[in-house]
Amino acid sequence: MSMLSVEGLSKRYKDHRVLDDVSFEIAPGEIVGLVGQSGSGKSTIARCILGLERPDSGLLQWHKASLADRAVRRKARRGMQAVFQDPRSSLNPRWTIRQLLSEPLDNWLPKERPAARSIRLRGLLDRVALTADLLDRHPHELSTGQCQRVCVARALAPEPDLLVLDEPLSALDVSVQARLIALLLDLHRSSGISYLLITHDFAVVADICKRIVVLDQGRVVESGNVDAILAAPSSSHTKALLRDVLPMPEWAPV
Amino acid sequence: MSDRVLRRFAVGLRRDPVGILLLAFVATIVVAVTAAPVVSGMDPLATDFRQVLLPPNSVNWFGTDDFGRDVFTRLLYGGRTSLQVAALAVLIVMTIGVTVGVVAGYFGGAVDLVLTKVIDVLLAFPRLVLAIAVAALMGGGTVPLIIAISAVAWPAYARIIRGFTLQIAQEGYVAAARCLGTPTWKILTRHIALNLVGPILVLAMLDIGNLILVVSALSFLGLGVPPPAPEWGAMLNEGRGSMEIAPWLVLAPGLAIFVVVLAANYFGDIVRDSVEGRPVHGPRHWLRLPGTVGSRRPDRAPAAVATAASTGNPAEVGAGVLDLQGVGVEVTDRRSPYFGRSILHDVSLHVAPGESLGLIGESGSGKSTLAALALGLTRPPLELTAGRACLFGENTAGWTWDDWQKVRGRMVSLVNQDPLSALNPVLRVGDQIREVMQVHLAPSRAAVEHRLREVLDEVHLPDRIIRQFPHELSGGMRQRAVIAMAIVNRPRLLIADEPTTALDVSTQIRILDLLRALQDRYGLALLFVSHDLRVVARVADRVAIMRDGAVMETGATASVFGGATHPYTRELLTAMPGRRLRPAPSGA
Numbered sequence: 001m002s003m004l005s006v007e008g009l010s011k012r013y014k015d016h017r018v019l020d021d022v023s024f025e026i027a028p029g030e031i032v033g034l035v036g037q038s039g040s041g042k043s044t045i046a047r048c049i050l051g052l053e054r055p056d057s058g059l060l061q062w063h064k065a066s067l068a069d070r071a072v073r074r075k076a077r078r079g080m081q082a083v084f085q086d087p088r089s090s091l092n093p094r095w096t097i098r099q100l101l102s103e104p105l106d107n108w109l110p111k112e113r114p115a116a117r118s119i120r121l122r123g124l125l126d127r128v129a130l131t132a133d134l135l136d137r138h139p140h141e142l143s144t145g146q147c148q149r150v151c152v153a154r155a156l157a158p159e160p161d162l163l164v165l166d167e168p169l170s171a172l173d174v175s176v177q178a179r180l181i182a183l184l185l186d187l188h189r190s191s192g193i194s195y196l197l198i199t200h201d202f203a204v205v206a207d208i209c210k211r212i213v214v215l216d217q218g219r220v221v222e223s224g225n226v227d228a229i230l231a232a233p234s235s236s237h238t239k240a241l242l243r244d245v246l247p248m249p250e251w252a253p254v
Numbered sequence: 255m256s257d258r259v260l261r262r263f264a265v266g267l268r269r270d271p272v273g274i275l276l277l278a279f280v281a282t283i284v285v286a287v288t289a290a291p292v293v294s295g296m297d298p299l300a301t302d303f304r305q306v307l308l309p310p311n312s313v314n315w316f317g318t319d320d321f322g323r324d325v326f327t328r329l330l331y332g333g334r335t336s337l338q339v340a341a342l343a344v345l346i347v348m349t350i351g352v353t354v355g356v357v358a359g360y361f362g363g364a365v366d367l368v369l370t371k372v373i374d375v376l377l378a379f380p381r382l383v384l385a386i387a388v389a390a391l392m393g394g395g396t397v398p399l400i401i402a403i404s405a406v407a408w409p410a411y412a413r414i415i416r417g418f419t420l421q422i423a424q425e426g427y428v429a430a431a432r433c434l435g436t437p438t439w440k441i442l443t444r445h446i447a448l449n450l451v452g453p454i455l456v457l458a459m460l461d462i463g464n465l466i467l468v469v470s471a472l473s474f475l476g477l478g479v480p481p482p483a484p485e486w487g488a489m490l491n492e493g494r495g496s497m498e499i500a501p502w503l504v505l506a507p508g509l510a511i512f513v514v515v516l517a518a519n520y521f522g523d524i525v526r527d528s529v530e531g532r533p534v535h536g537p538r539h540w541l542r543l544p545g546t547v548g549s550r551r552p553d554r555a556p557a558a559v560a561t562a563a564s565t566g567n568p569a570e571v572g573a574g575v576l577d578l579q580g581v582g583v584e585v586t587d588r589r590s591p592y593f594g595r596s597i598l599h600d601v602s603l604h605v606a607p608g609e610s611l612g613l614i615g616e617s618g619s620g621k622s623t624l625a626a627l628a629l630g631l632t633r634p635p636l637e638l639t640a641g642r643a644c645l646f647g648e649n650t651a652g653w654t655w656d657d658w659q660k661v662r663g664r665m666v667s668l669v670n671q672d673p674l675s676a677l678n679p680v681l682r683v684g685d686q687i688r689e690v691m692q693v694h695l696a697p698s699r700a701a702v703e704h705r706l707r708e709v710l711d712e713v714h715l716p717d718r719i720i721r722q723f724p725h726e727l728s729g730g731m732r733q734r735a736v737i738a739m740a741i742v743n744r745p746r747l748l749i750a751d752e753p754t755t756a757l758d759v760s761t762q763i764r765i766l767d768l769l770r771a772l773q774d775r776y777g778l779a780l781l782f783v784s785h786d787l788r789v790v791a792r793v794a795d796r797v798a799i800m801r802d803g804a805v806m807e808t809g810a811t812a813s814v815f816g817g818a819t820h821p822y823t824r825e826l827l828t829a830m831p832g833r834r835l836r837p838a839p840s841g842a
Contacts, residue, residue: 051432082430154430201759202835
């Protein structure tokens, strides 16, 4: 039973082939990692899935219905949400956190009463471990880590089934990364939400994902269970990527 | 936004007496013009041939014209028309310009193509000539005047607004809004148009003066308001015939136009400054560093540095390449909102020749301020308030900007986080590396070329990149080019500030190993700044852990982390991802 399935996705920009026959699936409640170097086309996949870009060919299905259909896309808009790499650019700098978090709610629950809305906003901030006193601040008054949490809260607002995380950690300090990873895993455990985590860092993927898809120059070179791939990578590209992960220093605790 | 803009606007105006004067003047004119019947009891159209061409007197303040009409009264009523027409035209022009610009910029594709072609065609005509043609075709009068002006003025706006829209449409929050299911019209109005308010306001203020001129010019040519109704441009035309015997007929409307246009332009500048709000740091602020004014000791500092450079003998310059003793940096500019905040306090660090020191800290820890200090780039609002910063055994407090210029890029160099911003996009990579050599060493042409190829080989870049531009290179190659620029003069200290954060893991490890290899080859001292423990562990012999502007711990990498006792150090350790990848896969 797949929630999202990607079949034979291809895309080219002028004479450059960005995606070449990419296929994979995400089941409900699953965490899938999409790993590749910069230029491997992983962000383009995310943009195609989210409807920000149109693939040249291939089939995207949401609960077995094609996303090329406008009605399906409209329904899926609510079911899949995204968190992007740069939290500062993802938040309109002129808006307060209250306005930012209200944007999806205005779209999906336009008739909600102010009192209920207020409780819901506090609940959202609470889920990402932020306090309600941030509601009337602007993004520039928050740290980058807090901004990324606001982005996560905003993405959770429509109560999606799938969160597409496009390099959500790259702009953050390592200890902030660790806290965000813990938060994402907590949310997953408590609500069973699925993630598609897009990253270039095998170390991060190994920590969170159950299943991974390895991408090289727009093609899937390997996919499967993360433990199996880490133990015995079959593709030479996966081996190279794993070799390039900075090794843990000897003095690091186990 | 608006609060901040208003505050800046108020501050900007308070510091500017000329601005206040012009503003008061224009306000007076607007009020007088609006209340024309109250200010002057006379009829602007009433002719009286007994009082033809009277010079200014107590009854007719600005004299009378060749029909005996009061010039002052006509000026008031004429201003009404001129200003109304200009204001209406600005409104129409803005509406059309913003709509077309936003639609073209946001939707792109065929819509954009058609609209930009129309704009291009219209812009190809001289604005005034086209306006004359349109007004003449429609036969003159107030309404055709407004239509003519609007028709020729909107394309310029549409093109600028389209540019702004293209920029804003690239922002992450527009993509995020689409993912959140926000309808397109809401994205266009709430995200894009709202962020355009600043530039629109500035454009409107800067152009209203221009439009007043066009209105006057068309009326002057007889294409605007038909006589006998007064209008400033038309009055100028009427007075032209008797200019020599009655100069007040031309002077009065001429001065009115002049003052209003001048004030509008001046006012537009103030509005722009308050909307864009970037304080301009003139050379005065950074040409002479804080604490160095008047303390210049010619040739002394650079002489010591130059000796060290030429002999390359570490013994001559003392033990340390970089020595910080109890350094404190504070925000000392009263105008800064962070006035009085301490950025670094009591920081002591020592980098020995040929040593690599890893500086670990997160954003806000002061690590980049420290890196800037080592390059002499501490500038307002920051200032060194305590301690000593020594480079190559010499206290840098006495160094002037010129002294620093001799050191930077020669003895100390920097590799930044973002290679794209470190390279000039319009110059070829080879020229940028050559420049670093020519500025400092003035070597022969052959020596420059030889060294250029040598250094490219050392950073593993092919010779072809000499003729390439930065945008033609990948992120990793750009960073290699920046490293080549940094080491080409064989500096003694290399500061690397998060050099691999913008790169993916596979590129990262290669850049780190390259830095390590270069450090060994050149005997470089390396100050390596990063938040990522894994990265620092790869290159550093010793580490210093910074937090909130202070050094928490220093020592050999393995001993600081092997027996980590400090809670913050432990937190950094447990934050490292990828623990389960250990042991490293075969071949590492």
